[in-house]
Every structure is written in C-alpha cells, then in structure tokens.
Amino acid sequence: MIRTFGFPELLFILDGAKWTVLMSLAAFLFGGLLGLLVALARTSKIRPARFLALCYIQLFQGTPLLIQLFIVYFGLPIIGIRVELWLALITGLSLHASGFLAEIWRGSIQAVPEGQTEAARALGLGYISRMRDVVLPQAFRISLPATVGFMVNLVKGTALAALLGLTELTRAGQLMSNITFEPLKVYATVGLVYFAICLPLTLVSSRLERRLNARG
Amino acid sequence: MSQTTIHMNDVNKWFGTMHVLRDINLTVNKGEHLVLCGPSGSGKSTLIRCINALEEIQGGTIEVNGNVLGKKGANVDHVRRDVGMVFQQFNLFPHLTVLQNCMLAPRRIHRISEAEAKDKAMHFLEQVHIAEHGHKYPAQLSGGQQQRVAIARALCMGPQIMLFDEPTSALDPEMVKEVLDTMVGLADQGITMICVTHEMGFARAVAHRVIFMDRGEIIETAPPTEFFGNPQHERTRAFLSQILNH
Amino acid sequence: MNYTFDFTPIFQAWGLLAQGAWATVYISAISMALGLVFGIVLTALRMAPLAPLRAFAIGYIELVRNTPFLVQVFFIYFGMPELGLRLNAMEAAILTMTLNCSAYIAEIVRSGVESIRPGQIEAGKALGLSTPDVYRFIVFRPAIRAVYPSLCSQFVLMMLNTSLVASISAQELTYAAQMIDNRTFRSFEVYFVLGAIYLVLSQLFSVGLSMIGRVYFSYPTK
Numbered sequence A: 001m002i003r004t005f006g007f008p009e010l011l012f013i014l015d016g017a018k019w020t021v022l023m024s025l026a027a028f029l030f031g032g033l034l035g036l037l038v039a040l041a042r043t044s045k046i047r048p049a050r051f052l053a054l055c056y057i058q059l060f061q062g063t064p065l066l067i068q069l070f071i072v073y074f075g076l077p078i079i080g081i082r083v084e085l086w087l088a089l090i091t092g093l094s095l096h097a098s099g100f101l102a103e104i105w106r107g108s109i110q111a112v113p114e115g116q117t118e119a120a121r122a123l124g125l126g127y128i129s130r131m132r133d134v135v136l137p138q139a140f141r142i143s144l145p146a147t148v149g150f151m152v153n154l155v156k157g158t159a160l161a162a163l164l165g166l167t168e169l170t171r172a173g174q175l176m177s178n179i180t181f182e183p184l185k186v187y188a189t190v191g192l193v194y195f196a197i198c199l200p201l202t203l204v205s206s207r208l209e210r211r212l213n214a215r216g
Numbered sequence B: 001m002s003q004t005t006i007h008m009n010d011v012n013k014w015f016g017t018m019h020v021l022r023d024i025n026l027t028v029n030k031g032e033h034l035v036l037c038g039p040s041g042s043g044k045s046t047l048i049r050c051i052n053a054l055e056e057i058q059g060g061t062i063e064v065n066g067n068v069l070g071k072k073g074a075n076v077d078h079v080r081r082d083v084g085m086v087f088q089q090f091n092l093f094p095h096l097t098v099l100q101n102c103m104l105a106p107r108r109i110h111r112i113s114e115a116e117a118k119d120k121a122m123h124f125l126e127q128v129h130i131a132e133h134g135h136k137y138p139a140q141l142s143g144g145q146q147q148r149v150a151i152a153r154a155l156c157m158g159p160q161i162m163l164f165d166e167p168t169s170a171l172d173p174e175m176v177k178e179v180l181d182t183m184v185g186l187a188d189q190g191i192t193m194i195c196v197t198h199e200m201g202f203a204r205a206v207a208h209r210v211i212f213m214d215r216g217e218i219i220e221t222a223p224p225t226e227f228f229g230n231p232q233h234e235r236t237r238a239f240l241s242q243i244l245n246h
Numbered sequence C: 001m002n003y004t005f006d007f008t009p010i011f012q013a014w015g016l017l018a019q020g021a022w023a024t025v026y027i028s029a030i031s032m033a034l035g036l037v038f039g040i041v042l043t044a045l046r047m048a049p050l051a052p053l054r055a056f057a058i059g060y061i062e063l064v065r066n067t068p069f070l071v072q073v074f075f076i077y078f079g080m081p082e083l084g085l086r087l088n089a090m091e092a093a094i095l096t097m098t099l100n101c102s103a104y105i106a107e108i109v110r111s112g113v114e115s116i117r118p119g120q121i122e123a124g125k126a127l128g129l130s131t132p133d134v135y136r137f138i139v140f141r142p143a144i145r146a147v148y149p150s151l152c153s154q155f156v157l158m159m160l161n162t163s164l165v166a167s168i169s170a171q172e173l174t175y176a177a178q179m180i181d182n183r184t185f186r187s188f189e190v191y192f193v194l195g196a197i198y199l200v201l202s203q204l205f206s207v208g209l210s211m212i213g214r215v216y217f218s219y220p221t222k
C-alpha cells in the first residue's frame, strides 16, 4: 500500500509539469492579447476607456488569484458556459495575466518619450500606425524585463490549479505525498522542478534589465 | 620647531591598471594651509581621499598625527577622528535636519549627551552663520548654506585637520564668497587645512604653500607669491595661464 | 441564464467573514514585520564582504522567488514534521509567509541601498562612523524611501497571498469563505463577496501603508 518515492513517482510529478507549462503558455498568450487591448485603452485619449481599464487592472491586482479562479470556475456555468476544469483554469489565469500585463505595458507605453508620438503625428500617421510602427516597438523593448519577470509569476500562479483539483505539478506532488508519506522529499522535488522552469526566466529577465539600464 | 601632522612617503595608488598617484612625498605641518591645484583627472581628489582612508593605497605610507595608515584599514578610525572632510557635493544627509546632521557623529562616536551635542552643533552653526536654519532639512537650503552646514558638521567632531575637495565648484557664483569667507575664518583659527580648489584669490590669501599636480605627480610646490609670480615648471605655467584667463 | 443569485446566507454569516478578515490582517501584519526584519538581514548578507555569505543570500532569495508560495506552504507544513518541526496551521502559515516575504523584500531593499549615492556613505565614514552605523543612520531611511512604492505593492501582494494558507486549514478569510460555501452551496456568491472583501482590504492596506510612508519619510527632497 505505502510506496516509496522512487522513479515512477518522479515521472508522475514530471508528467504533471506538462500541465504547468501548458497552462502558463496559454495564459500568457491569451492574457497577452487581452492585456494589450487593456493597455491601449488605459493609455488612450478616451476618458471612459481609461477609467474602465483602470478598474479592470485594479480588480485583478486587488484580489487573490485563487479567488479569481474560483469566481471564473463557478461563474462560467452561471452565464451558460459549461467547460472542463482545465479550460476554466486557463480562462481564469488568462484574465489574471491580462490585468497584470496591461499594467506593465501601460508603464512601458508611457515611458516612450512624448516626442515620438508627436513626430509620428507630424508625419501624418494615424493612431494604428503610430502605435504599431512607432510606440509599441519601443515600449516592447522597455517592457521586456518586467514581462519576462511576470511569466515567472504566472508559472508559479498555475500551482493554484491544484486547489481546484487539476493534476498539474503541485497536485501531482500532493498525490505522491499522500501515498508515499514522504512529503519533505516530494515537495522538495516539486519545488526544484518549478525552480528549473522559473530560474532561466528570472535570469533572462535580470539580464534584459541590465541591458536596458546600460543603454539608458 | 614646527610639528609634522601629515607625512606621505612614496605614496602610490592604482585604479586597476591606471597609475593615479606616483611617488607622492608630502609633509604638512601643524597649522599649515595647503592649496592643491591641477588639471582635471590629475589625482587631487584621490590624494586627499587617501589621507582619511577613503581610498586604499598600494605603495608607500601615510602617517597622520603619528598613526600610520597601513594596508587593510589599520588605524583608520584613529585617523578619521582627527581629520574632517568637506565634499564638492556637500553630502548632507537628506533625512536629518541641519542640527541632526551635526549631532549624529558626536553622539555615536564621542557618546556625548543629546544636550551637549546640540550645544556643540549650535556653536559651530553660529560660527558659519547658519544657526537660525538648524531645524530645516538640507533640501530647504541653498547650495552655499548647505556647504557651510557641511563645514560645521565636520567641525563638530573637533578635527585637527580639515580636507576640502573643491568645496565651491558645485555652487552658483553668488554663493562662492560666503563659503570662502567661512574657510578664511577657519584658517585664521589656525587649523591645518588642505584645500583642493581653483579659487586663486583664496590661495593667495590663506595658503602657506600651493601645490600643483599633474598626471598623478606633484610637479611644483611653492608659497603663493612665488607660485603665481614665478612658476618654475612649464606645465604649471600652462595650467595657470589657462585658469587665470577665464 | 436562469440562475437566481442569493447572497442572504452569506451576509448572514458575516461574523465568520469578519473573524476571517481579522485573521488575514493579523497574519499579514506579523509576516510583513518579521519579513522586513529578515529581509534587511538578507540584504546585509547579500552585500557582505564575505563571498559565502553572499552566495547563501543569493541562493536563498532565488530559491524562494522561483518556487510557488503554495509549494512552500506544503513543504513547511507537511514536510517539516519529518525533520521534527511540528507546527500548527497558523504557525506554519506565518513562518512560510515570513520566509517568503523576506526574499522579496531583500531584493527590493537592495535596490534601494544601491540607489544611495556613494558620497553619502563616504561622508559618514569621513565623520568616523562605523560601517554598521553608516547603514543604520545614513543609508537606511533614504534607501527605504526610494523603494517604498514597490515595497508597498509587494506588501499588498503578500496580503493577497495569505488566501493560499486556507489550503492547510489556517483559519483566515478564504478558509471562512470555504466553510460558508460548504454550508450553503452558494459557491459563486461566496467567492464574489470574498473577492469584494479582499479588494477592500487591499485598498485599505495601500492607503494605510502610504500614510505610514508619509509620516516616516516626511523630510523634503529636491
């Protein structure tokens, strides 16, 4: 009945990591698309749009991710959308990511010197071209360290899926801990797997940051 | 007869591979006033920063009031207690009032009471004519006022030697005089002073000797009348013609 | 959509929620205070002249920052008893929070210290102050002031993080909500109200922290 923590158990945990990576990537992708829209709204000239975007961001930055996931999970069926757990989780994580990425990108868009927009306007470029060809490429470069830094938070955030019952990395650990009675080893292993995923991102982020600061 | 207070013997200093001080030999007597000048990057700041161990030296010895500054921080505390320093950028502590700036070190190091520290601070703030601003924060003072506070702050520790690193060059022109006047007053009290400055009027008025440095070397040392009237070295003449012409 | 919302059973249990909210504030405040202390110690180690101390601090900080808080909670609560450290849920929650906070705070404080002009430190040394005194009396306050906004948003994030300790049955706000959920089966309403309470709490934390900052950092700068 009681198993020791060996190779099969390790494999089970690594298998859970698939979900962790998948959810992180999906949430970053969808959250990024939505977040970009919110960031544009937040920096637009239209007051109500700015205000709504501000509320949106505050909502996600002012409540725990776990509660956001619960609300989405229990709320989707209420508005008539019945989906599998993993889809609900990706939806919740994407919304969460969009709030945080919007705030990061708002900062970067505003960090692009005003003169750039003015120069683009002087050339007769419209809003879309101004943003796409002039402002966003520069903002992108400025935002890169923080964006990559947020990816680390997102990977860590997927751990919360365990509390809703999806067998990703953390929940795989919980299950193995329950059958091996070796929680110390199991959670240390789980932690190390997260570490292996997150550390490269952290390193890239701080390297980008140094490069950005060096260029001034 | 006159007593030596600073003795630098064959001092050499490198920043990495850059040789910044080359075989510096300098003896300063008690109560003497030196003015140090030279082109930018010649090593003036580095030289006086070595005297209170803000920079380590790689060769030679520095002796201050009998304490030898060896390698790796020996005697640093003794030496710093005898030496006060005034910086180009004032370096007042922004979160402390003028009075607190002056009281911090005496309280921590001499362990004197708050009242005593305050009396002492007020005494020196009066001397630099700024006592009425004691409760203000540095950011609320003009540059000249800040620099006078910095001088008072250093004096509160009762130093025997004062080092000045271009104390007036970060100031607006109209504030230079008030700081120089304060320094002249200090000189009249007989404290030992080494000033890095290009204020030649000040040099003429108070210096016993003017020292010209270039590329890490002491090129020429002379009393001000000789130094300005009859400079010996070609590089000194070139330097003087440059700074006196603008 | 034919769901009828019913918030009454949740509002009837307001006592539980209030207790939970208080516990959340309590856990957060203690962990922040302890985390600040340990964070400053970590910063000192991180900048120490001895390489092994620096390596330890960097290793600790990166390990904490690159693993999920939830896993840290499980590691401490379920794993530590194997090493003979048996903690109740509340103790485990506060310990994990503190350990977690200190790593983030250390990173923030370090960048504050690095923002201090070297002239300030030199002026302190030239006055004869010892290195610890220089950091304590000269560097500390301006350094914290420089990073105070990031410190505050980190504190708010940490407060929101306490929701995860419900998973080891530490009795805070989310735990209280889960109890109400189990009783009423009004999951959406429960978590909706819970989210609103957290939103209020986070605004209160922001305002409170910035008021503290205004008092402690009231000196003028240019």
Ligand SMILES: Nc1ncnc2c1ncn2[C@@H]1O[C@H](COP(=O)(O)OP(=O)(O)OP(=O)(O)O)[C@@H](O)[C@H]1O
Residues within 6 Å of the ligand: B015, B020, B038, B039, B040, B041, B042, B043, B044, B045, B046, B047
């Ligand atoms: N911390 C340092 N690291 C590396 N090089 C330095 C450092 N401080 C000074 N230097 C270099 O040492 C040389 C002497 O510098 P120093 O500041 O003593 O010159 P200075 O005569 O005071 O010049 P200035 O009139 O510009 O103040 C310069 O070439 C300078 O670039």
Ligand SMILES: [Mg+2]
Residues within 6 Å of the ligand: B044, B045, B046, B165, B166
């Ligand atoms: Mg200089």
